[in-house]
Amino acid sequence: MGSITRKKTLAVLALSAMIGLLLLPVVAAIPALASGGEAPAAGGPPPDAAKKDGAESEKKVEKARDVYYKTEGIVSGAPAPKTTDGPKDYPRYNFESRVLLWFANQQHLYYGSFVLAVPIFCMVIEFMGVVSKDKAMAKKYDQLAYDFIKISLTAYSLTAILGGILIFTFLTLYPAFFGYLSSIFRPVMHIYALTFVAESGTLYIYYYGWDKMKEGLLKWLHLSMSVILNVIGTVLMFLANSWIGFMMSPAGVDEQGRYLGNIWHVIHTALWNPLNLHRILGNMAFGGGVVAAYAAYRFLSAKNDEERAHYDWMGYIAMSLGVAFLIPLPFAGYWLMREVYAYRQQMGITLMGGLLAWLFIIQATMIGILFLSTNYYLWQALGRMRGGERFQRYIKYFVFILVCGFLVFITPHTMVMTPAELKAMGGQQHPVLGNYGVMSAKNGGINVIITTTVLSFIWYQRGNRMPAVSWAKFGNIFMGVFFFFAYVNIIWLAIYGYFIPANVRVGLSVPQVATTLSTLFFMTALNLSMLKGAKQIGPIEWGKISVRSQYALIMLATAFTWMMGLMGYIRSSVRLFWHVNEIMRDNSPWAYTHTVGFAANMISANVLFFWISIMFVFWLGTLGAKKAPVEVKSPVPGRAPEPAVGH
Amino acid sequence: MGKTIMYVVVSVVISVAYFTLVDHFLMDMQGLDYWYLFRK
Incomplete structure (x- = not known):
């Protein structure tokens, strides 16, 4: 009992020490941040130089504009050094x-x-x-x-x-x-x-x-x-x-x-x-x-x-x-x-x-x-x-979809070519493949790939299980239809992009992403709820x-x-x-x-x-791994036992 | 069979409506017109 109390006390102390360590940098930073975090740059005036009388330093206060925020601030450091190629700024070995x-x-x-x-x-x-x-x-x-x-x-x-x-x-x-x-x-x-x-x-x-x-x-x-x-x-x-x-x-x-x-x-x-x-x-x-x-x-x-x-x-x-x-x-x-x-x-x-x-x-x-x-x-x-084999015959279709998406995704817009090749092709873009080398098509390609990966995951989750909920039939049909229209929407948006101006087209990637994420979140959630109390085909x-x-x-x-x-x-x-x-x-x-x-x-x-x-x-x-004796394990539904490896 | 057709119809209606709304509103949020080509 005493040992447990001592362990608890030590654990609380350890945790407190960690929180202390976590807060330490913040506490240490307070003085610097409070003073505006003055940072004299390399080669800038020493900090003591700032400790002159008020009137004199008032005169010397120089203000400048932030390059990004466009706010005014007091110049507190030296300019960025203008380097020259030589051993002073770029000392080197005989190597790049x-x-x-x-x-x-x-x-x-x-x-x-x-x-x-x-x-x-x-x-x-x-x-x-x-x-x-x-x-x-x-x-x-x-x-x-x-x-x-x-x-x-x-x-x-x-x-x-x-x-x-x-x-x-x-x-x-x-x-x-x-x-x-x-x-x-x-x-x-x-x-x-x-x-x-x-x-x-x-x-x-x-x-x-x-x-x-x-x-x-x-x-x-x-x-x-x-x-x-x-x-x-x-x-x-x-x-x-x-x-x-x-x-x-x-x-x-x-x-x-x-x-x-x-x-x-x-x-x-x-x-x-x-x-x-x-x-x-x-x-x-x-x-x-x-x-x-x-x-x-x-x-x-x-x-x-x-x-x-x-x-x-x-x-x-x-x-x-x-x-x-x-x-x-x-x-x-x-x-x-x-x-x-x-x-x-x-x-x-x-x-x-x-x-x-x-x-x-x-x-x-x-x-x-x-x-x-x-x-x-x-x-x-x-x-x-066991049960996973029923999905095997569909894999070839997945491969087809993935390869199509992949090929569109990797198609370049223009090719590096010799003048002879350029002439033979009639320009920098291939007359057919050149059409795929734009963001509209590429976004479609990658979203198709990701949606297919989500589908593979869902099938993997179902590998050895059959949904047993009363609404399983509707769930399956809904999932199939949802995925089908997700693909249709992604491909539609990719094609639509070719017919509208660039400033409108650029926004199409957002609904495309949302479509993919919808399959990820909604269909995974639907699948998990359908698999509650599912029938096990095998472990x-x-x-x-x-x-x-x-x-x-x-x-x-x-x-x-x-x-x-x-x-x-x-x-x-x-x-x-x-x-x-x-x-x-x-x-x-x-x-x-x-x-x-x-x-x-x-x-x-x-x-x-x-x-x-x-x-x-x-x-x-x-x-460092020592083998611990393998304990007698109770069979876990859907999972084969794993060995325990000693700490 | 009748039930299956009903499930398919309901699923199609929900999916098409959902993706159309996603397309419309997410373009609208960016200040863009999803129906640009059709209004032209």
Whole structure:
């Protein structure tokens, strides 16, 4: 009894410590924010200079206009440095500095995304375990959540090391730019550092406290820690996003780049919120993909059926979570692009219709691969449940629809051709295929792909179950008709776009997205309510899935990784020859846009390095795993037993 | 059979009405005219 009370007290103390850590950066920031977050830039006057007598400083107060918010503010920093190509501003090794920075940045981002996403999964799964009334399932969810956090813990150390390498790379190769950026963000730099400390502390307490806090109130406290952990992680990411937001769409400074004393303006740039949403969803999809690949790796190397069953289940859960965030990701990307266009139309044109447009064709191909892999996995997964075979004969139609959508989605508007090819084709656009290379058709293509993926998910949910509700017949007919008209509406809007002016056409993507989301939310909800008390045709035989399906999971994760590298490159490249768009020019010898081939090779090298290093992390994870005795389990309806792997 | 036809008709009416409303109102919210081509 005394021991339990002591544990509870310690748990409450730990939780309070975490909340304290969470609030620490805010408390520490109050003096800076209260004083307007003065940030003398690199080379600017020392703070003491401001402490002159009132009358004199009154005279020296200079006001300027914010480049974005158009408000007036007191100039509180030095202008952005005008760099010159030389060792002072751009010291270098005998190598392209930008490539080194690209590598350091990308690796840090990969690991950062992973360690931010996995604790969110962990929180969701642990919560499912806590609220589950089925004790066997609760235990399995708890084990799964533990498995997730175990992988992220090793990755967390690597993230921190890569963050250190990134800062040193900045300081060594781009000191003038980094000096300017850190001077602008000085009022919140220490918040970032403290948040990182808070994140580390919380993560370690959360992980090592798992066994000690596994029941009753203690378990709820443990779950609360995961909430705090994720709040800290999200704040951390938002702060990092504010830097790239500032680089793309600066605010809070005047046209010379002088800080105007309002740190919120600097953080809350035009692209900050779209970037935040896009990155959260992207990180979640990426994290789900990596964990699914881990599960696939463990499945393929499993020594017995029990292990295979456990990792098959883990792969399925991770994939489902990843895909749940993948589905809204294109819409978040669409919002980001819309905001980019709204901020600077030229920037949007460079991205989607100019210099970087071909990279978007590659991106479309990767998105198509992601959805094709997901569907392929789901169709393979139907094989592990009795009753799933009744859907097999329809898969060929799904393949047809998906391939049509995919081909339209990846069709480029114009082709890069030799003069002879240009003459033979009669222009830059193919007479037939050229019609598909416009946004109207592409939006139709991707929405058809996503709607089909939703349908695959619904069929997977029904794999081994038959609806038994009294209104099942109406439900089935309604679902079929709703999906049919959803496809009709998406394709109709895509065609309609060809007949109306561009300024009206641009709005059609919104009802198209709403149509797709309607199938996702309404039909999933309808399906779940129809499956209440459904007749079981047979159990899900976890582990009895084709090996090919696991390769599909690995493919999914690799495609996520590649696409993330690609999109990061596109987003960063759109600044062209600016460090900070229209404020600080990049005068290094590398202020040009790489060829598509070079960029693709660089992205592939980054992906390869990430996967080699994460395989090492996975391997480390297996070293600590001790096999716990397998308990006698009561059969769970619809689910085969999974083994418990010791903490 | 009669019931099936009724279910299909009801489903078609609901689906067509729903998607038309989605198209109309979501364009309207953006200050755009969904019926542009038909009014022209």
